[in-house]
Amino acid sequence: MSALLRPLRSLLFAEHHSLTRFCSSFVSRMRYINRLKENDAACVSALQSGSILLFHRLIPLLQCSDPGTFRPIALSYSEVQSVLQRAGADGSLLKESVLIGCSEQNQVQFCLDVGELDPAAVAEECKGTFMELRKAFFLLAGAEAPLVAKAQALLRWHQINKFCGATGQLTQRNQAGSHRVCSSNSNVYYPKMSPVVIVLVSDGKRCLLGRQSSFPRGLYSALAGFCDMGETLEEALRREVAEEVGLEVQNIIYSSSQHWPFPHSSFMLACHATVSPAHSQLDIDHLELEDARWFTEEEITCALQVKAPPRRDQAPTVWLPPKHAVAHRLITEWRDQQRRSEGSD
Numbered sequence: 001m002s003a004l005l006r007p008l009r010s011l012l013f014a015e016h017h018s019l020t021r022f023c024s025s026f027v028s029r030m031r032y033i034n035r036l037k038e039n040d041a042a043c044v045s046a047l048q049s050g051s052i053l054l055f056h057r058l059i060p061l062l063q064c065s066d067p068g069t070f071r072p073i074a075l076s077y078s079e080v081q082s083v084l085q086r087a088g089a090d091g092s093l094l095k096e097s098v099l100i101g102c103s104e105q106n107q108v109q110f111c112l113d114v115g116e117l118d119p120a121a122v123a124e125e126c127k128g129t130f131m132e133l134r135k136a137f138f139l140l141a142g143a144e145a146p147l148v149a150k151a152q153a154l155l156r157w158h159q160i161n162k163f164c165g166a167t168g169q170l171t172q173r174n175q176a177g178s179h180r181v182c183s184s185n186s187n188v189y190y191p192k193m194s195p196v197v198i199v200l201v202s203d204g205k206r207c208l209l210g211r212q213s214s215f216p217r218g219l220y221s222a223l224a225g226f227c228d229m230g231e232t233l234e235e236a237l238r239r240e241v242a243e244e245v246g247l248e249v250q251n252i253i254y255s256s257s258q259h260w261p262f263p264h265s266s267f268m269l270a271c272h273a274t275v276s277p278a279h280s281q282l283d284i285d286h287l288e289l290e291d292a293r294w295f296t297e298e299e300i301t302c303a304l305q306v307k308a309p310p311r312r313d314q315a316p317t318v319w320l321p322p323k324h325a326v327a328h329r330l331i332t333e334w335r336d337q338q339r340r341s342e343g344s345d
């Protein structure tokens with residue numbers, strides 16, 4: 001190894017080791033990931049000891065873990081190298097890996113799209129299956145659904161941001177894949193999510209759910225809508241409820257947020273809000289919603305027990321978004337609050 005390289009390599013090792021040594025707490029993990037975004041050499045080194053999730057044209061490679069449950073296959077750098085070699089590709093594709101994050105077990109996670117390879121050969125080699133995210137998302141175990149969704153969103157972002165919107169010139173990514181820079185005017189592009197407000201409106205005794213004609217039969221969900229440029233969360237929420245059902249909400253209370261990959265990366269900002277019972281008459285915009293209804297706590301409890309969508313030959317029983325969707329969380333938070341307040345009456 002040339003005399004020049006030795007100091008650099010030992011410096012990188014020391015930095016990687018010191019960061020790894022401290023990568024035991026949440027703060028250290030966050031700082032370590034941030035450093036990998038800033039330091040290409042450290043990111044290359046982390047890739048060689050990290051785990052890599054494979055995708056084929058944005059479709060994740062999964063394997064069955066328990067009946068009806070799937071998990072992503074996490075491959076090592078050398079395992080991906082041998083998959084690429086057996087599939088007739090050279091290992092240089094590995095440098096296209098994108099940094100996802102660092103697990104609580106301090107495993108740095110990457111994703112790689114092998115879209116130019118034969119998916120059947122890769123799936124067989126890895127003893128897995130490529131499964132569309134729309135289907136896989138609800139079959140993935142808890143924490144792995146957001147991980148796979150984030151990985152797909154990052155890979156998609158790179159695929160549709162190869163050119164600068166201002167100059168038309170190629171953009172170049174950093175090693176981590178956390179940004180792209182225009183090769184001519186140095187404009188920097190970062191992966192984006194579209195903010196969406198989602199709200200469960202209550203009149204004290206009932207909650208309001210709606211459905212679009214594009215929803216599966218019988219599915220009702222909380223009202224949602226994309227934030228317009230310059231809007232606050234509250235302004236977007238008030239506007240969307242007024243537009244969709246003609247109500248003016250009060251008492252907006254933030255609940256939680258969620259990255260939602262369908263159809264593309266929405267950043268769901270979930271809230272509860274109220275209307276007075278005296279002003280709960282719905283005026284539905286049927287260009288936006290096929291239907292919207294007030295549901296009692298009993299009706300919600302029944303609907304939460306419906307585990308499978310009604311078949312075509314069955315009546316369109318009301319069913320609700322599954323646990324992976326933040327709408328489900330809003331609905332169960334409201335139901336639990338109703339029970340507490342009934343219990344205290």
Ligand SMILES: NC(=O)C1=CN([C@@H]2O[C@H](COP(=O)(O)OP(=O)(O)OC[C@H]3O[C@@H](n4cnc5c(N)ncnc54)[C@H](OP(=O)(O)O)[C@@H]3O)[C@@H](O)[C@H]2O)C=CC1
Pocket residue numbers: 194196198221222223224225226227240258260262263264266268321325326327328
């Ligand atoms: N995770 C969850 O629990 C739930 C998630 N959702 C998600 O929330 C999102 C929004 O819900 P939806 O009711 O459809 O939204 P809206 O009520 O805003 O209606 C959709 C309309 O918003 C416009 N639009 C589409 N994309 C964007 C964008 N990126 N920025 C600004 N406006 C946009 C389009 O209008 P135009 O055609 O006029 O441009 C589109 O027709 C959807 O992606 C849906 O999947 C919804 C319910 C539950």
Ligand SMILES: [Mg+2]
Pocket residue numbers: 223224225226240244288
């Ligand atoms: Mg909407």
